[in-house]
Amino acid sequence: MCGRFTSSAARRTVTRPEKSRRTAIRFVNRFIQLRPSRLILKLTCAFREHAYRALRDIACLLNEKVATITRRTHDVNKSFQIQGHIAFRSKCALLHLQVHRVRRYDDKDGQVTPFHFINGDFSLYRSVVILWMRIEPGSMSQPTIQPAERSATSVRPTAIRWRVLAWLCSLAAITYIGRIGTIQVREDIETSLHLTPEITAWALFSAFNLAYAIFEIPSGRLGDKLGPRKVLTRIVLCWMAFTALTGAAWNRGSLAAFRFLFGAGEAGAFPNIARASREWFPFGERGVAQGLVWMFARWGGAIAPLLMMVLALPFGWRGAFVLMSVLGVIWVWAFYRNFRDTPHDDPRTNDAERSLIGGVRDTSKPAPLSWSTMLVSPTLWALSLMYFCSNAGWSFFGSWITPYLKKDLHLSGLPLVLASGGPLFFGGISCLLGGFLTDRQVRLWGRRWGRTLLGVISYSVAGALLLVTVSATAKHVVLAYIALCLSSFIKDFGLASSWATTIDVGHRYSGTVAGVMNSLGNLGQVVSPPVVAWLAIWAGTPGHPTWKITLYYYAAMFFIASVAWLFVNPRKVIVYSEADQQRLRAEGRLGT
Template identity: 35%
Template sequence: MSSENYFPKRYFMVAGTFLLALLLYIDRICISVAKEPISSSLDLSDKQMGWVLAAFSLGYAFFQTPSGLMADRYGPRKILAGIVTIWSAFTALTAVAWNFSSLLVVRFLFGSGEAGAFPGMSRAIYNWFPLKERGVVTGINFSGSRLGAAFALPLVAWMIEDLGWRATFLILGGIGVVWAAGWYLLFRDRPEDHKSISEAEKAFILSNRQDKKVSLAKEKISFRQLSKSKNMWLAMGQYFCSNFTFFFALTWLFPHIKKEYGLETVEAGLYTAVPLIFGAFGNWFAGWLIDRIFKKGDWDRSRRLPAALGFALAAIGLVGSIFMDSAMGAILLLSIAIFGADMTLPPSWAFCVDIGKKNAGAISGTMNMAGNIGAFITALLFPYLLDWTGATTLFFIVGAILNIIAIFLWSKMRPQYHFTEY
């Protein structure tokens, strides 16, 4: 029985990780939509809210590599179920913040909890999917995060208006606990251990996987080993540039568009959902392009070309948005920028699985740590540059320059070499 004669059960695992990414970004972007009522309730300035948004990124960055190491060592089943439970608790605890300091601490811990999500997914993908399907699966997962954010903007805006921001955070926290329970009950770390996977599908996965046999990573890897890898540094550098662009869409785009063009809350949510939907399309397109090029036998180009094209579009969109005088024009150009920025995600995470293999969690976590240092800088730089210059122009120019630098970095990356070899 060939793998084409039935619906592969491994795609149910993709449905689970897609829903995880959806939930991840609904919980993450809620703070941006709730900026005004939280600021009003807790008497916070824009700069203080910048620190609240940045605190998430800092916690998220610091715990990326440790979370990835845990996923490699203990398996994505336990780790993903555990971290979703933890971050859901801190989502709910956001509702009880009473001042700037308490909100800062809760959002830092929330970011720390979310840190293991994508590294855990990377390890699950390495265990479950053939190399030739890696691009599409990664693209589907990341599109979930973008659709989650897009879906959350108008939905959460409506929930906050009707229920209040505190009740909204409590409800979202409860939803996460439900996902964690379902994942732990239904998922297994390896297809070999899942009773509902047919023998034909197991044989197909094992014969087409990057490594025929996988196990949990028992040996420890150190930061010293990672720091010697040229591939690792290049991956970190380009992902820093990517996150600088995208994190703007998650943090300051909503309040910026709302204030700049005098929009109502729900209207602003609908406008700012558009770039995130374009981001989902960018993930799908890049994932398809990766696998199409890979099937032609060009492993290096299958990662580099989608990434370079994405960074070029991101730079063009950011610079073009500076010259727009209407909300519609600005959203159109920023949609191009986010489409491009998200095109860089599937090749970046596929690259981490390529060079990391059974250490894919640690490698992808380290890359994501660097990316979220970029996100941390974005969250702070936007309000400070706006206050300093009185305009957003300089911020968008800085983002465009970083995207151009990333194209050069990708030209030096080698996906066929393990991180210990290059």
């Protein structure tokens, strides 16, 4: 087997068993030098004198361990964590363990085909180690598989979960269109209702965010009890109603009331999206799913100013809000008709996809949520502090970016409208890239740093870029805008990690955990707009506020968020009591 890996000259002088023995010993020595996992280390040391046999036994034992986990928990995703652990420890993906391909069968004779350990770094090894495997260690015979078993393993999983994700992404875009569109007509609202920037900050922005923060936890908890389908339908119905009512406001009191009700109705959208993502996506795809959700959310916010301008030019700002509410009418009907809470409720999914997502349906009584355990968890508070500062820093792009571009960078007309959505557009791209990256990091480094390191780096770099924007505002307009867009782009690399972490630590109650994080996080958007308005007025001249100075505040928020990420531990589930955690772990139900 391994003799083919030597040169042609060596092949003439060295026998095949000797070549195999030398190749296997080099393989084992490489493992020992790279300090692999304890299981691999013990096995390779124990069988060092018989290296070739040790390799076969390692393969069998790993296969047996994965099969045991899969049989016990019906959780294929747990095996992907083993893949990542082994690939990271070998530092070159030497054992890239494709668990769902461990048992592949030849359709002609029903025999087990070779299982491949593939070396990902061909510059180091330039070889493929092929090991014949079966579930039980020992004999390497090739058992015949029954036709029923063969057909079950050869069925291709359906892709209904990606259709579900399309609904979640469109919902995220709709919510941000209604939220960000107000910045384009802010001056029209101030003129029509005789408001000042300080009053607008409270009535238009803070009233919405305050209600949003208050009702996040109840809406997230409601999604855990009733399922995301009913709660998300209620959210879109409220979005439609209060978007239209915003256009009917006649003074600052009615505007604040409608925006408060708007925030209360929309609260819980993203916690329930996270809850649905846990039900529909395996562990290895959750970062990507959250990245796509937030990409469409950012892109919805990016097109909102342009959409609002197009609607407001012929119909005014009041008509624009009414017409925008029509977007949700067809969506909510189609969503409720096609969306289901879990794969087991959707007849379009087959058994292969259900197994890929999470195995058989768990009909046992779920463990209760332990509020005391959750609320004393350092991870929850570090995550909430991070999201508070993240939202406080990001609120610039959803509130005061237009006056900054107009007053400090001297933009107007269509360039102003397009520039207002630019940072959100680029942020959407990084949301998707960050989702791919965090899933990749988790497979290589584990949850602890796979989730958190990306947030530490992205928020610190985003804060530094805001400082570059401040220094370039006066003399280098193009550089200032580029740095502003890059700040949004880099910061949003960590967004998918934060929501994927709520799914990791929240387990079955991920909607509640996400609600707590988003609730406390949105308090940052409650506080920031009026604070920033006061700073701009204080730093400017009467009637001419300056918005450049406020970027120092936003940069400081990003720096604090970066530090908070260091205290987040995504490896530990925080919603169960210690006794329930031990019981669930013993039953194999705490795999994801």
